[in-house]
Amino acid sequence: MTPEQLADAFARTCVVIPAYNEGKSIQAVIRAVQEHMPGAIVVVVNDGSSDDTEVKARAVGAVVLSLSVNLGIGGAVQTGYKFALRRGYDFAVQIDGDGQHDPREVPHLFEQLIEEESDLVIGSRWLGRGEYVAPRNRRFAMKFLQALVSWRARGHFTDTTSGFRALNRRTIELFAIHYPTDYPEVESIVLARKFGLRVTEVPVKMEAREHGTSSIRGFKTLYFMIRVTVGLLVGVMGGEEL
Amino acid sequence: MKGNILAGIISVVMLIVTIRAIRKKQLTEMHAILWLGVSLGTALLSTLLPFGAFTPLAHFFGIAYPPDMVLVFGLFFFALFTFQLSVSMSRLSARQKVLVQELALVKEMLDPESAQ
Numbered sequence: 001m002t003p004e005q006l007a008d009a010f011a012r013t014c015v016v017i018p019a020y021n022e023g024k025s026i027q028a029v030i031r032a033v034q035e036h037m038p039g040a041i042v043v044v045v046n047d048g049s050s051d052d053t054e055v056k057a058r059a060v061g062a063v064v065l066s067l068s069v070n071l072g073i074g075g076a077v078q079t080g081y082k083f084a085l086r087r088g089y090d091f092a093v094q095i096d097g098d099g100q101h102d103p104r105e106v107p108h109l110f111e112q113l114i115e116e117e118s119d120l121v122i123g124s125r126w127l128g129r130g131e132y133v134a135p136r137n138r139r140f141a142m143k144f145l146q147a148l149v150s151w152r153a154r155g156h157f158t159d160t161t162s163g164f165r166a167l168n169r170r171t172i173e174l175f176a177i178h179y180p181t182d183y184p185e186v187e188s189i190v191l192a193r194k195f196g197l198r199v200t201e202v203p204v205k206m207e208a209r210e211h212g213t214s215s216i217r218g219f220k221t222l223y224f225m226i227r228v229t230v231g232l233l234v235g236v237m238g239g240e241e242l
Numbered sequence: 243m244k245g246n247i248l249a250g251i252i253s254v255v256m257l258i259v260t261i262r263a264i265r266k267k268q269l270t271e272m273h274a275i276l277w278l279g280v281s282l283g284t285a286l287l288s289t290l291l292p293f294g295a296f297t298p299l300a301h302f303f304g305i306a307y308p309p310d311m312v313l314v315f316g317l318f319f320f321a322l323f324t325f326q327l328s329v330s331m332s333r334l335s336a337r338q339k340v341l342v343q344e345l346a347l348v349k350e351m352l353d354p355e356s357a358q
Contacts, residue, residue, distance in 0.1 A: 045346070065346040071339055079343040086347070181339070 001111050009110055011039040014089040016080030017062075018073055018163075019044050019097035023051040029099050030060045036103040037093070043083055044097070047076040053097075073163075074184035078175060085176040092172050094165045101164040105204040109166035112202050119197035121166045122189070124159035127203030141225055145186055152232050153193040158201060160186045171197055186228050249288030256281035276323075287312055 001009075015033050019026055026044065033042050044057040048070035057064050065079050077094060084092045091113065095101045105123060112121045126142075145160040163185055167175070174195050180187040192199050260277040263269045269277065290296065291309060300308040 063350060065350050067342050067346050069338075069342055071342055075339045075343065079346055082343060083347060083350070 001107065001115060005114070006107055006110060007039060009091060009114060010037050012090040013037065013040040013093060014080070014084035014087065014091070015040050015042045015093045015095060015103075016077060016084065017042065017044045017095050017097045018047060018076040018080065019049065019053050019057070020047040020070065020073075020076070021049045021051045021053060022097035023049070023053045023056050025099045026053050026097050027056050027060050029095065029097055030057060030062045032099075033095065033103045034061070037106055040093070041087075041089070043080050045076040045080045047071060047073070072181060074179055074181040077163075077184065078179040081172050081175045081179070084172050089172070090169050092167050094163055094167075096163050100207045102205060102207065105164070106166065108202050108204060109164075112200055113166045113168060116200065117198065118200040119168050119171045120189075120192050120199045122157070122159060122162050122199065122201045123164035123166075123204035123206075124157075124162055124201040125204065125206045126158040127201060138221070141221060144225065145228065148229065148232055149186060149189055152190045153199065155193065155199065157189060157199075160189060164204060164206070180231065183224055183228055183231075187231050190232055246288040246292050249284060249291075253281050253284035253288060256284060280319075 015037060017026070017029060017033075022029075030042050030044065033040065042062040044053070044062045044064050046054045046057065046064055046066045048067050054064050054066050063083075065083060067076060067079065071079075080094070081092060091110075093106055093109070095103065101123065109121045109123055112118050142159075142161070146158055149157045149160045161183075171192060174192065174197065175188065178191060180191065189199055256277070260269070260274065260281055263277075264274045287296075291312065294308070296308045296311060300306075300311040303311060305311045305314070
C-alpha cells in the first residue's frame with residue numbers, strides 16, 4: 001500500500017477505543033493514534049468510568065461517547081461501531097485503551113483489510129512478531145480457544161481474544177446490529193464467519209499492559225471459558241452449521 | 243388438619259400482599275394476575291385437600307401422600323416462573339443496552355464540546 005492510499009484510508013477511518021477507568025493511559029493511547037493514523041477520527045467509548053477518563057480523552061481531542069452505566073466491553077465497542085456506521089465511515093479500528101496495542105501496527109492490518117479484501121482483520125500476538133509472553137496459567141485457555149474457534153469458524157485462528165482489529169463497512173454494519181455482550185472478541189470471529197465475512201489474522205507486536213490488569217483473571221477465567229464455550233457451541237449464532 | 247390451617251393462613255396473607263402491591267402499582271397486570279392466581283390456588287388447595295379431592299389424581303401419578311403432589315406441582319410452578327423471570331430479565335438488559343448506547347450517541351450529537 002502506498003502512503004497516499006493509506007492516508008486516504010485513514011481519512012475514512014473511525015478508531016474505536018473502549019475505556020473503563022483508563023484515565024492513566026488514555027491520553028497516551030489517543031496521542032499515539034493521532035500521530036500514527038493522521039486523519040482518522042478517534043472515538044473513546046467511556047464505559048461508565050468512575051475516574052477522569054472522559055475529561056482526559058476530550059482534552060486531547062477525542063470524540064467521547066459516554067455510557068451512563070457500565071455495559072461491559074461488548075456493549076461499549078458496539079456503541080463505537082454504531083457511531084461509525086451512522087457517520088458513514090468506511091473502516092473502523094478497535095484499539096484497547098490501556099496501551100497494549102501499538103497504532104504503528106495498523107498499516108499491517110489495513111494491508112490485509114484493503115489489498116487482500118478481508119472484512120475483519122485481527123492483530124495476533126502469536127504469529128511470530130514481538131515477544132509477548134502469556135502468563136502460564138492463561139496458555140491453556142488460549143490453546144483451548146484457538147482450537148474451538150478454528151473449528152467453529154472453519155479457519156485457523158491463533159489470537160482469539162485479541163481486541164486489536166480492523167474492519168470494513170460490511171463488518172461495521174454487522175457488528176452495529178449483532179455483537180456479543182460478554183467476552184465479545186472470541187464470539188465475534190465466529191459470528192462474522194457465520195455471516196459469510198472473510199476473517200484473517202496478521203502478526204502484530206503487543207506490549208505488556210501499562211496500567212491496570214486484564215478484566216479476565218482468577219475465577220473469572222473459569223467463568224470466561226464456560227461462557228465462551230457455551231456461546232460458541234449452543235449460542236444463538238454458534239449452534240448452527242456454517 | 244393443622245397443615246391446611248397453615249396453608250390457609252399463608253394464602254390469605256399472600257392475597258393481602260398481592261392486592262396491596264397492585265394498589266401501589268408495584269406489579270404489572272400480568273404479574274398481578276399471576277400472583278392473584280397463586281394465592282387463590284393455594285386457598286383452594288388448602289380447602290379441598292382435607293376432603294380427599296386430590297387423592298385419586300395423586301394415586302394416578304403414583305404419589306401415596308396427596309399433599310406431596312401439591313408440593314411437586316408447586317415446585318414445578320416456581321421453576322417455570324423463575325425461568326420466565328430469567329428470560330424477561332435477559333430481554334430487559336438487552337433493551338437497556340440499546341437505550342444506554344442510543345443515549346451516549348445522542349449526547350455526543352448534542353454536545354458541541356466533543357465535536358472535533
